[in-house]
Amino acid sequence: MLILxxxxxxxxxxxxxxxxxxxxxxxxFGPGSSDDDFQGYLFMRENPKGVHFERWRHVYxxxxxxxxxxxxxxxxxxxxxxxxxxEPPKDLCDKIxxxxxxxxxxxxx
Amino acid sequence: xxxxxxxxxxxxxxxxxxxxxxxxxxxxITLRADxxxxxxxxxxxxxxxxxxxxxxxxxxxxxxxxxxxxxDEFLLLCPYDTVAADLARIQTALxxxxxxxVNVSDARALFRVSGPAARDVMAKLAPVDLSPAxxxxxxxxxxxxxxxxxxxxxxxxxxxxxxxxxxxxxxxxDLLKTAARKGSKVGAF
Numbered sequence: 001m002l003i004l005x006x007x008x009x010x011x012x013x014x015x016x017x018x019x020x021x022x023x024x025x026x027x028x029f030g031p032g033s034s035d036d037d038f039q040g041y042l043f044m045r046e047n048p049k050g051v052h053f054e055r056w057r058h059v060y061x062x063x064x065x066x067x068x069x070x071x072x073x074x075x076x077x078x079x080x081x082x083x084x085x086x087e088p089p090k091d092l093c094d095k096i097x098x099x100x101x102x103x104x105x106x107x108x109x
Numbered sequence: 110x111x112x113x114x115x116x117x118x119x120x121x122x123x124x125x126x127x128x129x130x131x132x133x134x135x136x137x138i139t140l141r142a143d144x145x146x147x148x149x150x151x152x153x154x155x156x157x158x159x160x161x162x163x164x165x166x167x168x169x170x171x172x173x174x175x176x177x178x179x180x181d182e183f184l185l186l187c188p189y190d191t192v193a194a195d196l197a198r199i200q201t202a203l204x205x206x207x208x209x210x211v212n213v214s215d216a217r218a219l220f221r222v223s224g225p226a227a228r229d230v231m232a233k234l235a236p237v238d239l240s241p242a243x244x245x246x247x248x249x250x251x252x253x254x255x256x257x258x259x260x261x262x263x264x265x266x267x268x269x270x271x272x273x274x275x276x277x278x279x280x281x282x283d284l285l286k287t288a289a290r291k292g293s294k295v296g297a298f
Contacts, residue, residue: 009179010164014236017252060253062179 002070007080009062021055024067025086025106049073051096051103053088056080069096113189116218116278125289127224131282132270135219136192138185138199139178142208152202157185157195167249167262176249176262184260184272189214218278222285223268228298230289231261231269240298241266255284 002015023045029037046052052072057065067085069078069092078099079092088108096103103109117131142149150161159175162168162183167176174186187195192212199210222230232239234254244250244263251260257280259273273281 011250011252012238013252017236060258061251062182064179 002075002077004056004068004077005080006058006061006064007066007082008058008064011058011061013061017058017060019057019059021057021065024053024055025088025108046106048105051078051100051105053105053108055083071100113215116275117282120282122282122286122289125286125291126226126294127222127230127289129282129285129289130221130223131278132219132221134189135214135217136187136189136195137212137214137217137272138187138192138196139211139213140183140185140199140208141181141210142203142206144181144183146206149203149206149208152206152208153183153199156199156202157187159185162249165248165250167247176260178249178251178260216275217272218275218281220271220273220281220285221268222271222289225267226289226294227267227269229295230285232297233288233295234284235259235261254281257281 003012004015004018005012026041029041050071050073051069053067053069055065056068065083066080067083067088068080069088070076071078078096081089081092093108113134115131115134119131119133121128121130140153144150144161154161157173157175159170159173160168162175162177164177167174172188176184176186178184185195192214196210196212203210228239228241235252237250237252238244246263246265249260249262253259254271254273257273257277259271259281261269261271264270271281
């Protein structure tokens with residue numbers, strides 16, 4: 001079970017109060033992009049054992065979207081941060097490095 | 110003028126570890142605005158005469174209450190008879206700001222779970238830490254109860270007040286009755 005804290009409203013609840021919204025920090029390739037880029041955007045997803053970044057929505061609470069960093073193996077939540085960002089905040093990355101040295105995820109590490 | 114009635118016609122049940130009752134008609138006004146905006150704060154405080162609650166809190170003054178629903182949404186509780194007047198006053202006060210105030214009194218149902226085991230009953234249904242050290246009177250929590258969205262607060266140490274959608278009223282009443290069945294006290298708190 002995941003215990004998430006919504007960065008928008010500060011409430012802490014378990015995962016059934018939230019809804020998972022898939023992988024975080026996707027770069028969108030729409031009309032006019034190359035076929036490879038579009039295919040990558042549409043279908044290619046990370047499937048890590050360990051550190052993972054996801055989008056979540058506080059569906060039964062404030063209704064806002066946010067980002068969460070978690071471990072897929074232990075279900076540990078490293079932290080949550082606002083949706084209005086293109087990358088995880090540095091202090092969160094440092095915290096993850098402390099717990100999972102040498103981690104990397106897409107272009108982040 | 111139609112005769113306004115509550116969703117469950119004030120149904121009550123007291124054949125278990127906690128008493129369940131549908132509360133009488135309650136005036137409710139949803140307020141959406143940028144709550145950090147000074148003009149909004151001032152207008153809401155003046156129009157509702159209740160101090161703005163902090164995150165996860167509910168403030169009550171007499172028969173009025175202001176509940177924190179999310180960073181940009183508050184719920185004003187007021188007597189059912191004065192909703193129209195309150196709403197008009199709020200809309201006038203907020204006229205110059207980007208804000209929304211809507212009367213939702215008839216869109217909601219209100220329940221009361223009371224008794225020493227009320228906390229047990231609620232903890233069975235909500236994915237929330239309800240231990241007495243964490244959740245106390247004065248706090249307000251918006252979450253789910255089993256399969257439907259709801260919000261609740263504690264008027265006192267033995268009572269929970271629940272707001273849910275009116276269309277979920279029957280489900281909520283049955284749900285609370287099931288969770289409060291005789292002999293089903295968990296005793297975790």
